[in-house]
Amino acid sequence: MGRFDKEGLKKGPWTPEEDQKLLSFIDKHGCGSWRALPAKAGLQRCGKSCRLRWINYLRPDIKRGKFSLQEERTIIQLHALLGNRWSAIAAYLPSRTDNEIKNYWNSRLKKRLTKMGIDPMTHKPNGEGSSKYVANLSHMAEWESARLEAEARLVRKSKILFNNNNNSHNYNINSTTISQQLPYYQHLPCLDILKAWQMTSTKLPTINDISHAILRNNSKNKKLDSSIPSSTLNSSENIFTNNAPTTTKVGDDHQNLHDLSTINSCFEDDHLQTELPSFMQEFSGLFPEYTQNSTNGLQVDNIMGSCSGDFEDNKLLINWNNLPNYLVNSPIDCIN
DNA sequence: AATCCGGCCAACCGCTGTAGT
DNA sequence: TACTACAGCGGTTGGCCGGAT
Numbered sequence: 001m002g003r004f005d006k007e008g009l010k011k012g013p014w015t016p017e018e019d020q021k022l023l024s025f026i027d028k029h030g031c032g033s034w035r036a037l038p039a040k041a042g043l044q045r046c047g048k049s050c051r052l053r054w055i056n057y058l059r060p061d062i063k064r065g066k067f068s069l070q071e072e073r074t075i076i077q078l079h080a081l082l083g084n085r086w087s088a089i090a091a092y093l094p095s096r097t098d099n100e101i102k103n104y105w106n107s108r109l110k111k112r113l114t115k116m117g118i119d120p121m122t123h124k125p126n127g128e129g130s131s132k133y134v135a136n137l138s139h140m141a142e143w144e145s146a147r148l149e150a151e152a153r154l155v156r157k158s159k160i161l162f163n164n165n166n167n168s169h170n171y172n173i174n175s176t177t178i179s180q181q182l183p184y185y186q187h188l189p190c191l192d193i194l195k196a197w198q199m200t201s202t203k204l205p206t207i208n209d210i211s212h213a214i215l216r217n218n219s220k221n222k223k224l225d226s227s228i229p230s231s232t233l234n235s236s237e238n239i240f241t242n243n244a245p246t247t248t249k250v251g252d253d254h255q256n257l258h259d260l261s262t263i264n265s266c267f268e269d270d271h272l273q274t275e276l277p278s279f280m281q282e283f284s285g286l287f288p289e290y291t292q293n294s295t296n297g298l299q300v301d302n303i304m305g306s307c308s309g310d311f312e313d314n315k316l317l318i319n320w321n322n323l324p325n326y327l328v329n330s331p332i333d334c335i336n
Numbered sequence: 337a338a339t340c341c342g343g344c345c346a347a348c349c350g351c352t353g354t355a356g357t
Numbered sequence: 358t359a360c361t362a363c364a365g366c367g368g369t370t371g372g373c374c375g376g377a378t
Contacts, residue, residue: 013346013372035363051364052347087366102367103345 010044014053018043022050023058056099063095067104075101076109080123 010018025041031054034047043050056062067075071093078089086098086105093101110120117126 011348033363048349048364049347055365056346084367098366099346106368107344 008044009038009046009049011049014057018045019053019058022053026054026058056097059097061095062097067096071096072109075105076113076123079105079109079120 021041021043025037029040031037031051034051037043037047037050038045041050045053074093075089078092082088084102086102090096090098090101113120113123118124119126
């Protein structure tokens, strides 16, 4: 049964016995090194194959079965924004794997769009199509790419911080947690903060907000059991409710002050504080429906708080919610 | 009943980016 | 700085299954 490569490693479908071996090994030891895992687990497979089997099939949080209408819509809209970046799309559908989404797209959604007269690659109508659909997506694409840029910048920052303050993030390598399978940046406090902000905050955070939120998050996680990764921030918790530095009373105050100065210097030490406001200005005129009339718009007096000089007098009305969330909830009649 | 065909999906392959040395 | 090893990603393949003929 089964195929074998020239090194004697098994290929092809996994048997229930192999699954069981892999599961129980990961349960006991975690999945630190995929290369070393098969030998230790008694499997005649390459590490890559084990990793794939775990990520795409055995992981306990995987949702199997039919995609819901909402999920379909999310995939279509995110594909319009992100293209074939399946892992990025999967990040917005946490219980689905990139492979599953890719398969679903290739086998069904692509064909469905084609049938509707929409080019599945460009998301533009081949002939007469829905202009509303296309107009929505091109606006969204602009916003999303801008947002991704800003997020990437923050990730770089947080990575620096993360390395500098690494002693506050002691992940338990041996614990079997799903978050271990996430890309490294999803472990970083900064994105947690952005996520939480996007879901809960009614105002834009300033650099100070972000800095203090990072500190609170770090301090909180110092107290948690080490088996709980720091990325498990409760999405319903608004970490921006406490903005005043002097009232931050979490963890060791001395350490907080030290961490805060490190964070602030990181934000100050290159272009972030000048880039972000000008980049926001660039986009402020693009979408009048978001900058002027949106009923859900947010009054933004000073996007970068005290860090921005030029931008202080500009008042924008921006719906600065998480764009993919917006997309998921926005109607696109032509699809359903 | 046998064969064909298309849909579906798990798994593989090869490339790329990154961390470690 | 260059090199190596490895993880992760997206494209592709292969095989199973069910419906049509």
